[in-house]
Amino acid sequence: MEKTSAAGPAAPKRARTRNRRGEGSRLREDIISAAAALLDETGDEHAITLRSVARKVGIAAPSIYPHFPDQPAIMLAVVQREFAQLETLLRSVAQEAGDDPREQLYAVCRSYLAFAKSHPERYRTMFGGLWMPTLGDNSLTEEDLVSLGSGAIQVLVDVLTDCAAAGQCATSDPSLDAITLWLSLHGLAHQRAVIRAFPWSEESIADSIITGITRLKDA
Known part of the structure; x- marks a missing residue:
């Protein structure tokens, strides 16, 4: 009834x-x-x-x-869409920063950290969350996983290449330095997320990471 x-x-x-x-x-x-x-x-x-x-x-x-076909395939699609949105954001802020590669680099790195802070659950899932199962037990392939985030990282490669071409940084391998820069920014984003009270200046640490890894020259 x-x-x-x-x-x-x-x-x-x-x-x-x-x-x-x-x-x-x-x-x-x-x-x-x-x-x-x-x-x-x-x-x-x-x-x-x-x-x-x-x-x-x-x-x-x-x-x-x-x-x-299964739950991991749904999670992969979620993560792929988030990375696509992150790439769009980073390319947009780089363009809005103007023609100075140095300003583009700072804008991209700071926007990356802001994205991580404003989307904590999605960010954690994007970068190796619990959803990533053992390959072979589901529909995912190795290529599905290794290609994640490649577009967003390419934005870092592009701005570092432009910085080097303009004589603003001493990088000789923009691809390698971009990966190193991303790993360092990711570490800062992770620590900020897991430490209840973050006692340090995030902007100062971020600037130190950027200038140290890219060997950015004084303006």
Whole structure:
């Protein structure tokens, strides 16, 4: 028997509107967005399951399979989308910084740290979260994992190359220094996230990392 209340019969849960033919890509994006939202809400990658994502979207769990074969594939899509957004952000701030490669470098590095601070759960998941399973037990391939973040790192390579060309830094291997710079910035972002009270000047540390690794010359 349907439950009632003083306000009348309980309203049934509204199911998701069925996509029209050719709109399957919209459902795929809805699934990715639902998984990302669950990550933000719970802070727990284990909370993202096929069933929980299906409930969030308003579909039956089997409807996910035409788009994603398993949970790791959903998580990979979430992480890929976040890295794409990070790359877009970094390229945008580099362009907005003007024509000076030095200013572009500072802008990119500071925006990277700001991104990590404003999206802590997604950032943690992007960089080796618990979702990364053993290859062979799921649909993921080694190429899926090693290519993650390559576009965002390329932004660092590009600005370092421009700095070297302008004689503003002494790097002889922009690709290697970009990786080293990213690892150092990532370490700062991680420590800031795990230490309850961060007693040091984040901006000063970031500037020291940037100038030290890239051997940035005085203006």
